[in-house]
Amino acid sequence: MPSIVLFTNNLRLADNPALAAAVAEGPVVPLAVLDEEAHGDWRPGSAARAWRAASLAALARGLEARGAWLVVRTGATSEHVLSVARETGAASVHMAAAVEPDRAAWLHRLAQTLAAEGLRVVQHSPNLLHEPGTLTTADGRPYLVFTAFSRAFERRVALEAQLPAPNRILVPPKRPASEPLPEPTADAPPLMLASFAPGEDGARARADAFFAEAIAEYDRRRDLPAVDGTSRLSPHLAFGEISARELYWRALRAAEADPAAACGALAFARQLVWREFAYHLLASHPRTPTEPLRPEFARFPWTYDAAALDAWRAGQTGFPLVDAGMRELAATGWMHNRVRMVVASFLTKDLLVPWQGGARWFWERLADADLANNTLGWQWVAGCGADAQPFFRVFNPAGQSRRFDAAAYVRRWVPELSRVPDRWIHAPWQAPEAELAAAGVRLGETYPHPIVDHAAARARALDAYRALRAGGR
DNA sequence: TGAAATGTTGGGGCG
DNA sequence: ACGCCCCAACATTTC
Numbered sequence: 001m002p003s004i005v006l007f008t009n010n011l012r013l014a015d016n017p018a019l020a021a022a023v024a025e026g027p028v029v030p031l032a033v034l035d036e037e038a039h040g041d042w043r044p045g046s047a048a049r050a051w052r053a054a055s056l057a058a059l060a061r062g063l064e065a066r067g068a069w070l071v072v073r074t075g076a077t078s079e080h081v082l083s084v085a086r087e088t089g090a091a092s093v094h095m096a097a098a099v100e101p102d103r104a105a106w107l108h109r110l111a112q113t114l115a116a117e118g119l120r121v122v123q124h125s126p127n128l129l130h131e132p133g134t135l136t137t138a139d140g141r142p143y144l145v146f147t148a149f150s151r152a153f154e155r156r157v158a159l160e161a162q163l164p165a166p167n168r169i170l171v172p173p174k175r176p177a178s179e180p181l182p183e184p185t186a187d188a189p190p191l192m193l194a195s196f197a198p199g200e201d202g203a204r205a206r207a208d209a210f211f212a213e214a215i216a217e218y219d220r221r222r223d224l225p226a227v228d229g230t231s232r233l234s235p236h237l238a239f240g241e242i243s244a245r246e247l248y249w250r251a252l253r254a255a256e257a258d259p260a261a262a263c264g265a266l267a268f269a270r271q272l273v274w275r276e277f278a279y280h281l282l283a284s285h286p287r288t289p290t291e292p293l294r295p296e297f298a299r300f301p302w303t304y305d306a307a308a309l310d311a312w313r314a315g316q317t318g319f320p321l322v323d324a325g326m327r328e329l330a331a332t333g334w335m336h337n338r339v340r341m342v343v344a345s346f347l348t349k350d351l352l353v354p355w356q357g358g359a360r361w362f363w364e365r366l367a368d369a370d371l372a373n374n375t376l377g378w379q380w381v382a383g384c385g386a387d388a389q390p391f392f393r394v395f396n397p398a399g400q401s402r403r404f405d406a407a408a409y410v411r412r413w414v415p416e417l418s419r420v421p422d423r424w425i426h427a428p429w430q431a432p433e434a435e436l437a438a439a440g441v442r443l444g445e446t447y448p449h450p451i452v453d454h455a456a457a458r459a460r461a462l463d464a465y466r467a468l469r470a471g472g473r
Numbered sequence: 474t475g476a477a478a479t480g481t482t483g484g485g486g487c488g
Numbered sequence: 489a490c491g492c493c494c495c496a497a498c499a500t501t502t503c
Contacts, residue, residue: 389475391503395475395476459503465503
């Protein structure tokens with residue numbers, strides 16, 4: 001009897017437990033539903049929609065190569081699952097479980113609806129090594145400190161057999177009606193598809209290149225924005241185009257195989273454990289996408305300034321590394337991780353804009369938008385989350401730009417500064433006017449003056465933090 | 474997975 | 489040779 005596989009954020013054939021379970025039962029009906037209601041307050045943004053469209057096209061090709069096809073529908077998932085089940089005689093539905101609170105609630109309702117109609121609903125966990133809730137402290141509470149979490153994580157891990165992509169997928173005799181694949185929308189980041197290859201094959205190609213070329217130096221080069229030293233796998237992971245446990249075990253094996261690569265490989269594995277930590281935290285603290293984990297931060301004296309937030313979004317703050325990052329995001333749907341920290345620190349501390357505003361903008365614009373990671377990252381920077389950096393750690397945008405050698409990165413994304421020499425490109429407001437003029441720059445005309453004085457802004461942020469602490473007593 | 478202020482030390486110029 | 493000062497380099501503390 002056929003089974004339906006619902007493809008959501010598990011857009012792959014290899015190591016996909018939902019697909020493997022369905023294949024084991026017989027004919028398979030692969031189904032993807034574009035359902036606005038499925039995401040609650042966190043609907044995919046422009047980059048994520050464009051990525052999803054490209055990834056679904058890749059998934060459809062992969063299925064066709066194995067004798068199957070993909071049914072695409074728009075609207076309420078429950079109605080489409082039921083109609084596809086009626087059309088094909090499917091009796092069970094395999095799908096990915098969700099950790100995100102809105103998605104989990106929606107999925108719970110969906111499962112109830114389908115079960116009430118007589119369908120067997122099976123939820124799988126395709127994208128995590130450990131189910132949220134399975135790693136707890138001795139007294140059963142969720143970990144709030146990363147190092148403790150990672151120790152527990154490593155104690156628990158066992159190499160699970162990975163599920164190979166099925167060679168051949170049986171389908172029922174009649175193919176249900178399908179809409180055409182979604183088109184990338186006009187608001188897609190213009191350079192996203194020049195920078196990334198959505199889909200399982202693209203994910204694997206990227207992973208292969210990363211493990212062949214960059215893993216050994218990952219620990220040293222991942223912080224350099226001008227260098228292609230990160231994995232750039234985040235959007236692939238967000239859509240489940242490649243399995244996190246495959247990457248994790250690949251990293252551990254790389255560390256064993258080559259002592260010279262061990263530091264880099266373990267640093268990469270550690271990033272995957274951070275990802276896992278984010279999911280566990282979101283499951284145990286479901287309100288954190290909008291509320292600080294540390295409750296006293298609800299009283300933090302943010303000074304909401306719409307103009308400042310607009311300048312930040314537009315990459316027009318007058319701080320070259322901040323602007324470069326924000327423009328990379330707009331152009332590609334992705335931003336280098338070091339620069340994410342810098343722009344987030346700048347928004348929350350230099351501009352005192354609430355971190356939720358930054359988290360929402362990242363959500364709208366990142367192809368890799370992932371509620372668990374986005375929430376953890378922003379709360380970490382703002383100092384109000386789990387294992388967060390102390391609030392008084394304020395990044396100096398010019399200092400970070402110098403320290404991590406970002407001149408070439410700035411020139412790429414802020415072309416109006418491309419002729420400014422290395423000495424001044426991190427802080428052009430300090431340059432002699434003649435040198436700027438020689439580089440074709442006039443501050444306030446071709447590139448903004450800094451919208452804040454960093455030293456004064458830092459002092460203001462520290463004052464605000466002191467006010468918060470004083471108010472708590 | 475900070476930065477700035479403050480403190481300490483030691484080399485070298487100099488009277 | 490000696491003490492004094494300057495200051496770079498490094499360490500510690502503080503936010």
